[in-house]
Amino acid sequence: MNKMKKNENEIMMLQYRIKRYQAMGNGIMSQRLNGQLQKLLSKKVTL
Known part of the structure; x- marks a missing residue:
């Protein structure tokens, strides 16, 4: 759960x-x- 949230934040920051x-x-x-x-x-798609 925490790793997914981190990835979401990283994606938003990159965008x-x-x-x-x-x-x-x-x-x-x-x-x-x-x-x-x-x-x-x-x-994200493969996870």
């Missing part, structure tokens, strides 16, 4: 950071974070 970097025009960093987000989401 927030991606939006901020996109707003600033930093595409490289937002793509890097998007890769991390996709990894987390794929782990």
